[in-house]
Amino acid sequence: MTLMHETEVIIIGGGATGAGVLRDLSLRGIRAVLLEKGDITSGTTGRNHGLLHSGARYAVKDIESARECISENRILKKIAGHCIEETGGLFITLPEDDRQYHEQLLSRCLETGIDAVEIPVSEALKKEPGLNPEIVSAIKVPDGIIDPFRLTSANILDAKEHGAKVFTYMEVCGIFSSSGKTTGVKALSGDGSVHEFHGNIIVNAAGIWGQRICLMAGSELKMLPSKGSMLIVDYRINNTVINRCRKPSDADIMVPGDTVSILGTTSMEIPYDEIDSPFPENIEIDMLLREGERMVPNLSKTRALRAYSGVRPLLAPEDSSDGRNITRGITLIDHKSRDGIDGLVTIAGGKLMTYRLMAEMTSDLVSEKLGKKTSCRTHSLPLPGSEKVTGNIRKFYRDISNSVVGSTMYRHGKRIFNILKNDRKNFRLICECEMVTEGEIEYALNNLDVTTLIDLRRRTRIGMGPCQGELCSYRAAALFNEYGKASPHESTAMLKDFLEERWKGIKPVLWGDSLRESELTYWIYTSLFGLDELPLNDTEREEK
Amino acid sequence: MDKLKNISFDHCIKCTICTMYCPVSKETPLFPGPKQAGPDSERLRIKSPGLVDSSLKYCTNCKRCEISCPSDVRIAEIIQDAKWRYLKKKFFRPRDFFMSRTDLAGRFGTLLAPLSNFFLKLDLMRFFLDIFLKIPGKRTLPKYNRTTFSKYFTKYMAERQKNFTRELLYFHGCYVNYNDLRLGTDTVDVLNEMDYGVKIADEKCCGVPLIANGYIEKATKNALHNINALSLNDCTSRIVSTSSSCTFALTHEYESFLKVDNSSILNRTSYITRFLYEEFSEGNIPQMGNIGLRAAYHSPCHLERQGGLIYTIGVLKMIPGLELIVLNSECCGISGTYGFKKEYYGISQKIGENLFRQIELAEPEVVITDCETCKMQIEMNTRYRVIHPVSIIKMAIERGREI
Numbered sequence: 006m007t008l009m010h011e012t013e014v015i016i017i018g019g020g021a022t023g024a025g026v027l028r029d030l031s032l033r034g035i036r037a038v039l040l041e042k043g044d045i046t047s048g049t050t051g052r053n054h055g056l057l058h059s060g061a062r063y064a065v066k067d068i069e070s071a072r073e074c075i076s077e078n079r080i081l082k083k084i085a086g087h088c089i090e091e092t093g094g095l096f097i098t099l100p101e102d103d104r105q106y107h108e109q110l111l112s113r114c115l116e117t118g119i120d121a122v123e124i125p126v127s128e129a130l131k132k133e134p135g136l137n138p139e140i141v142s143a144i145k146v147p148d149g150i151i152d153p154f155r156l157t158s159a160n161i162l163d164a165k166e167h168g169a170k171v172f173t174y175m176e177v178c179g180i181f182s183s184s185g186k187t188t189g190v191k192a193l194s195g196d197g198s199v200h201e202f203h204g205n206i207i208v209n210a211a212g213i214w215g216q217r218i219c220l221m222a223g224s225e226l227k228m229l230p231s232k233g234s235m236l237i238v239d240y241r242i243n244n245t246v247i248n249r250c251r252k253p254s255d256a257d258i259m260v261p262g263d264t265v266s267i268l269g270t271t272s273m274e275i276p277y278d279e280i281d282s283p284f285p286e287n288i289e290i291d292m293l294l295r296e297g298e299r300m301v302p303n304l305s306k307t308r309a310l311r312a313y314s315g316v317r318p319l320l321a322p323e324d325s326s327d328g329r330n331i332t333r334g335i336t337l338i339d340h341k342s343r344d345g346i347d348g349l350v351t352i353a354g355g356k357l358m359t360y361r362l363m364a365e366m367t368s369d370l371v372s373e374k375l376g377k378k379t380s381c382r383t384h385s386l387p388l389p390g391s392e393k394v395t396g397n398i399r400k401f402y403r404d405i406s407n408s409v410v411g412s413t414m415y416r417h418g419k420r421i422f423n424i425l426k427n428d429r430k431n432f433r434l435i436c437e438c439e440m441v442t443e444g445e446i447e448y449a450l451n452n453l454d455v456t457t458l459i460d461l462r463r464r465t466r467i468g469m470g471p472c473q474g475e476l477c478s479y480r481a482a483a484l485f486n487e488y489g490k491a492s493p494h495e496s497t498a499m500l501k502d503f504l505e506e507r508w509k510g511i512k513p514v515l516w517g518d519s520l521r522e523s524e525l526t527y528w529i530y531t532s533l534f535g536l537d538e539l540p541l542n543d544t545e546r547e548e549k
Numbered sequence: 550m551d552k553l554k555n556i557s558f559d560h561c562i563k564c565t566i567c568t569m570y571c572p573v574s575k576e577t578p579l580f581p582g583p584k585q586a587g588p589d590s591e592r593l594r595i596k597s598p599g600l601v602d603s604s605l606k607y608c609t610n611c612k613r614c615e616i617s618c619p620s621d622v623r624i625a626e627i628i629q630d631a632k633w634r635y636l637k638k639k640f641f642r643p644r645d646f647f648m649s650r651t652d653l654a655g656r657f658g659t660l661l662a663p664l665s666n667f668f669l670k671l672d673l674m675r676f677f678l679d680i681f682l683k684i685p686g687k688r689t690l691p692k693y694n695r696t697t698f699s700k701y702f703t704k705y706m707a708e709r710q711k712n713f714t715r716e717l718l719y720f721h722g723c724y725v726n727y728n729d730l731r732l733g734t735d736t737v738d739v740l741n742e743m744d745y746g747v748k749i750a751d752e753k754c755c756g757v758p759l760i761a762n763g764y765i766e767k768a769t770k771n772a773l774h775n776i777n778a779l780s781l782n783d784c785t786s787r788i789v790s791t792s793s794s795c796t797f798a799l800t801h802e803y804e805s806f807l808k809v810d811n812s813s814i815l816n817r818t819s820y821i822t823r824f825l826y827e828e829f830s831e832g833n834i835p836q837m838g839n840i841g842l843r844a845a846y847h848s849p850c851h852l853e854r855q856g857g858l859i860y861t862i863g864v865l866k867m868i869p870g871l872e873l874i875v876l877n878s879e880c881c882g883i884s885g886t887y888g889f890k891k892e893y894y895g896i897s898q899k900i901g902e903n904l905f906r907q908i909e910l911a912e913p914e915v916v917i918t919d920c921e922t923c924k925m926q927i928e929m930n931t932r933y934r935v936i937h938p939v940s941i942i943k944m945a946i947e948r949g950r951e952i
Contacts, residue, residue, distance in 0.1 A: 134552040239559050240592040264592045308559050406581075408593050411600040437589050438563070470592070472563040521620070522562045 007191075012038045012170070012204040014371055015190055017177050017218055018211035019043075020050035021153060021357050024160035025364030025383070026208055026371075031167035032386065033372060033379035038169065038202060039161070040192055042176035042214075044460040046157045049212050050357060051463060052283075052315025054235055054260045054269040056246060057081065057089055057149035058358045061096060061121055062253065064113040065106065069334060071117045073359050080361065080384050081151065086391040087418025088156040092261060094148025094246035095129055096121075097140045099299055102251045107142055110250060114146070121146045135242050135301045148246040150262055153357055154463045155416060158453055159388040166389065173454050175200065180207065180221040180349075187222055187348035195456070206371050209351040212318035213280050219351060224344045226351060229321035230277055232314050233270035234285035236293045236514065239308040239471050242266045247300050256296030263415075263466060264439065265310065268297040275316070283314035285513045308518040310471060311510030320354050335359060337366050339374075350374075390418030405432050412440035416466065417448075424448045435484070436477035438470020446481060450488050458482055458503040473519075474507045475526040479534070497539050504530060553595070554808065555627055558588035560620040567614035567624055572880035573607055576899040580607035583614035586631075587624040594631055601635035607896070608632070609884030610761055611850040626806050633763040644682040648886045649762035652754045655727030658693030666692045683891035689929040690889075691728045698726045698733035702749055706737055713746035718779060720799065720818075722792040723754050724921035735943040736791050736821065742835040742946055743828060748786075750778040755795040758886050760802065772809045775799070780813045788818040791939055793852035793919045794885065796820040801855065820852065822861040822919070822938055829867055837942065838949030839870035844941070845913035846875050847904065847927065849920035853878065861919055861938055868945045874911045879904040883926035898930070905930045917941060 014030055016023050019041025030037040041047075060074030082089055098107050107123075114121035122145045129143035130136055161171055174195030181189045181203075189203035209218045219226040241261045249257035260267045271289045290312055297304045320336050335355040340346040352367045365381045372379045394414075402410045402425060409432055414421045424444050425432055431444030449455050449464040458481060461467060467481050468474030482500040485491040491499060504526070511523055530536045561584070568574055568582030580586065586605055593600040605628055614624040647654050658665045668674050669690045679686040698721050710716075717740065725733040737747045752775055756768035779788055790796045799818050803811040828834075846865065848858050865873050882900030887893050908916060908931050916927055916935045924935040936944075 241595050261596075264596050303556075307556075406602040406604060408590055408600045408602050411597065412593065415597075437585060438592070440593065470589075471559075471561065476563055476565070518560050518562065518620075525562050525564060 007199045007201050010038065010170075010200060010202045012036050012202060013375065014038075014206045014208060015040065015202050015204045016208045016210055017190070018048075018209070018214070019045040019157070019161075019171070019173060020048050020210065020212055021046070021157045021160070021360035022212065022352055022355065022363050023208075023210035024157045024164070025360045026210055026352070026367050027164040027169050027171070028160040028167075029364045029368040029381060029383050030371065031164040031169040032382045033368060033377070035368075035372060035375065035377065035379070036168065037164070038204070039164075039171045040175045040177055040190070040202065041171070041173045044173050044456065044463065045161060045171075045454060046154050046463055048214070049315050049318055050153045050157055052313055053153060053233075053357055054258065054267040055150050055153055055262045055357075056258065056260050057151040058356075059094060059121075059147040059149075060117060060119050061094070061110060061114055061144075061146040061148070062248060062258075064117050064119060065109050066253070067334075068113065068117060071113070071119065073335075073362060075117060075119050077358050077362055078147065078149070081358075082149070084361075084384065084387045084391060085151070085156055085159065086387065087415070088152045088159060088388070088391070089149055091147075091149045092245045094146045094248060095133065096144040096146060096248045096250040097129065097136065097300065098142045098250040099137065100139055100141055102249065104141070106252060107144065107250050111144060119146065133243055133245055133247065135303050136247065137300055137302055142250070144250065146248075148248070150246065150260055151357070152263065156357075156360075156388075158464055159390055161454065162452065163389045171454055172200070173460070174456060177218065177221070180218075182222065182346070182348075185345060185347055187346060205348060206374055207349050208367060208371065209349065210367070212353070213316045215318070215351055215353055216277065219340075219349075222340070222346055222349050224340050224346055224349070226338070226353070227321040228277065228353075229319045230275050230280050231317040231319055232273045232275045232283045233317060234273075234289040234293065234312060234314040235267050235269040236285075236290060236297070236312045237262075237310045238266050238268070238304065239310055239518075240264060240266070242301055242303055242307055249296075249300060256293045259297060259300055264470065268293050268304070280316045283316050285312040285314045287513070290513055308471065309514035309516075310473065310519060311507075312513040313510050318353060335363050335366065337363075337370060339370060390420040392419045394419050402427070409434070409440050409442060413442065413445055417445070420448075423452075435480045436465070436467040436470065438472055438477070439466035441465045441467045441477065443484065446484050447488060450485070450490050455490075458485065458499040459506050462503070468503065468507055472522060473511055473526065474504060475522065475529065478503050478507075494540060497536070501536055504536070555623055555630060557622045558591040558627055561588035561622045562620055563589075564619065566617045566619065570613045570617040572611060572613060572882065572900045573609055573896065577607065577896050580604055583608070583624045583628065587614070587627040588622055591627050591631065594635060598635050601631060603636060605632045605636060607893070609880070609882075609887045609893075609897075609900075611880050611884055612854040613850055613880060616854055623805065629760060629806065633765055644684060644890070645762045645886075648889060649758040649764050650754065651723040651727075651758050655693070655697070655723050659695065659697050659727050662693040662695045679891065684889055685891045685894040688889060688894060689925065691724075691925060693727055694730045696730070698730050699749060701730060702733065702737065706734070706747075709741070710746035710748065713741060713744050715744060716746045716748060716783070716786050717824075718783060718786055718788040719747045719749050720752055720755075720775075720779065720788055720790040720795060721749060722790060722795040722921075724792060729921065732791055732937050732940060735937075735940045739835065739939055739942050739946065740789075743833050748783065750781070752778055755792075755798040756802070756807070757794045757798050760806065761885050761887070765807070769807045769809060772798075772803045772807050772811070776803065776809065776811055776814055779818075784813060786817070787824060788814060789821045789824045790818070791821050791919075791937060792921060793820055793849050793855070793857060794922075796857075797851045797855050820855065820857045820860070820919070822864045823857055825942070826860040826863045829864060834867065835942070835946050836949045837869055837945035838947075838951065840868055840941070840945045840948055841870045842941075843872040843912075843914045844874070844917045844936075845908050845911040845915075845933075846873055847881065847908070847916060847918040847923060848876075848878050849918060849923045850880050850884075852919050857919075865917065865938055865941065868941060871941065871945075873917075874913060876904065876907045876911065879907065881923045881926040883922045885922050888922070888926060897926075901926055901930060908933060
């Protein structure tokens with residue numbers, strides 16, 4: 006049986022852009038649903054280094070992008086406070102780098118209105134003691150860090166609170182159209198059910214996967230998949246964003262992110278059929294370490310936690326080969342004027358930084374097409390959790406340790422009041438590396454569209470610390486059952502999937518301490534728990 | 550961002566063995582255990598100093614976590630460092646000030662002894678200490694000597710030291726100096742018996758109580774003073790100490806925690822039993838008689854941390870007629886000044902209970918241990934007298950003479 010849904014706008018893609026459009030439309034009072042084939046942020050949004058660009062990185066080559074960045078930077082600091090940390094950033098020049106780029110950067114930043122100031126080397130080293138002492142100059146820029154998981158999740162949460170609906174694990178498999186106008190989509194849910202969504206407008210916000218969506222509607226959109234790989238280390242070896250002051254190239258940025266540091270990135274063109282499982286290669290890891298060490302020498306002595314790759318959702322112009330040279334500008338396509346397909350809108354290109362602007366542009370077009378007069382409010386309305394908290398938060402939680410309150414607050418902002426209730430079980434620690442409590446997991450399970458343990462990781466931070474799920478995953482899996490979200494067998498299956506997913510990211514950096522850690526995890530789950538032998542569903546159990 | 554001093558937390562593989570061995574987290578839920586307070590939280594503290602937990606203060610710095618760690622993480626050091634780096638002292642505590650300056654308190658105590666001992670026993674005085682200084686009224690306080698060991702040594706013992714062929718330096722520590730003169734004289738006698746002349750240096754408190762109470766600067770000053778004093782006139786002879794914690798400070802904490810260069814004393818400093826064991830093994834054994842004593846041996850945490858247990862037991866086994874019962878390794882709970890503080894007294898007593906029970910079950914005649922504060926704790930909580938291994942050797946030597 007097919008389940009039918011009626012709405013005004015169907016958004017395809019649960020990344021930052023899709024979530025942004027969903028929120029924007031909901032705030033304008035337009036009914037919308039969001040369909041995502043996997044989990045929210047499971048695509049490119051969840052696979053970058055989480056840099057809150059000041060725009061300085063683009064100032065020399067792409068002044069338009071730089072302007073967008075600095076203006077969105079200022080807006081995001083206002084509306085997404087709890088997803089952002091204003092760490093500040095540095096552009097450092099090493100002896101082997103071209104000094105001219107330094108001057109160019111300063112003057113272009115001035116032109117763009119980015120607050121970039123040259124600071125003495127000694128001051129830079131004091132600010133960031135881990136820096137390579139050989140640096141010859143440093144520029145301070147208003148870079149920061151932004152958590153893409155929480156940013157997207159907060160957008161979705163706000164949209165839902167304004168009446169929107171979200172369907173995760175819902176893969177679009179066809180687009181209905183009649184007489185040149187799209188009328189809806191057919192989608193297959195992860196649980197095997199078939200759904201039909203009918204609405205006036207379809208927004209294709211599927212990023213790199215948008216090419217497939219367009220094809221379903223009979224339109225051709227050529228994407229140019231460019232893979233970028235990143236490496237995560239155990240703890241914050243830097244507290245500000247460190248950029249290499251040279252032409253954008255491989256391994257030129259180190260971003261602190263939550264409790265870790267992320268080193269990025271590489272650039273490698275890949276065939277379109279490989280976009281679903283990008284994987285970091287050994288040469289990329291070697292190069293990241295080699296170049297990263299030039300910025301922060303301690304890097305190679307620090308435990309590498311994992312490595313991962315994302316695929317940049319770049320639109321291909323007619324002649325280009327290197328992903329980095331393509332404009333990152335935003336492309337909004339009204340397929341009615343482009344290919345005569347009414348009702349389909351594609352938003353592509355851009356970057357995490359400009360997700361809100363992209364959503365605003367898309368929503369403007371959508372509401373114009375719907376014939377509604379609305380205006381955007383996302384630049385002034387804070388996301389749920391980012392509202393101002395007055396008074397000392399500690400006062401409410403005298404019995405709970407600073408590290409728990411602080412970490413929860415960092416992740417959920419003002420929504421902490423929905424999470425840590427003064428009931429003992431609510432602050433039982435589940436993840437000891439990232440201080441995730443049972444209360445936080447309960448909140449995520451009930452409010453943040455969590456289906457699997459892997460989703461839960463993206464909403465909280467379980468399994469993202471140095472133990473990579475060794476101690477928290479079985480506890481969290483049990484909670485799925487406890488809170489009625491999964492049967493015991495489903496929980497076990499989830500646990501297995503989760504560990505496999507963690508293993509995928511650990512494999513590229515399997516040496517030293519992460520090797521020892523993995524050995525221990527392997528012993529615990531195979532030898533002690535016998536996870537390999539456990540039945541994952543009822544039929545299996547009967548067989549045994 | 551500060552430059553990180555100790556990044557050994559990076560090697561923690563979260564096996565949690567340290568928490569299994571932590572005597573504090575076993576007894577109170579207020580302390581989340583060394584794994585959580587050390588390597589886990591260190592990552593959070595690096596991210597933001599605001600994430601520091603006040604529960605750090607419950608750590609006794611017994612270092613059992615470091616003994617058990619298979620990854621060589623200096624857990625207790627991380628906790629000590631975090632305790633004083635992040636938890637700023639809100640107000641001046643006269644108690645902590647006095648307690649951490651064992652030499653200052655000792656000087657007063659010995660100056661006024663026996664008056665000070667009398668006063669410290671008075672109920673009224675104890676009541677006053679409990680209320681105003683938060684030193685628990687039930688706690689037995691150490692007694693002070695009438696004279697310090699260093700004065701006594703200079704006056705009565707220094708002269709004859711020239712008669713021996715070899716020389717060594719004795720770091721007596723505050724406890725011997727102010728509270729246990731007898732152990733000091735016993736040590737000198739035993740060493741003399743082995744043809745070693747003893748010298749003492751102008752030493753200050755080794756710094757252990759200062760570190761435990763957050764006076765890191767003062768501890769560093771003392772460390773520099775001691776290293777200098779121990780190398781000043783004599784930079785080759787061996788240095789021995791009868792306090793396991795003092796030795797640990799000299800050989801480990803100066804360098805790894807206080808970041809003071811101790812290379813000039815490192816290789817020649819050892820805990821007394823290690824020195825004795827080496828000498829005994831080479832045949833330099835004093836004449837000992839059959840002691841005929843049944844004793845229970847308690848191993849102090851800091852001795853275990855430096856791997857000194859084997860030497861003490863080795864030496865004790867060479868004493869004729871000593872029936873030795875080696876107790877299971879348990880922390881006695883006092884942990885230096887920890888057990889003298891009202892807020893930790895209860896926990897401290899609870900930690901020690903296992904040990905006290907073991908001692909009662911062993912039914913010894915005396916208890917032997919290397920550590921001065923363990924001695925105070927055991928003497929207060931059991932009916933047994935506690936003796937240092939060196940004093941046992943002295944007893945055996947005397948017994949040998951009687952025959």
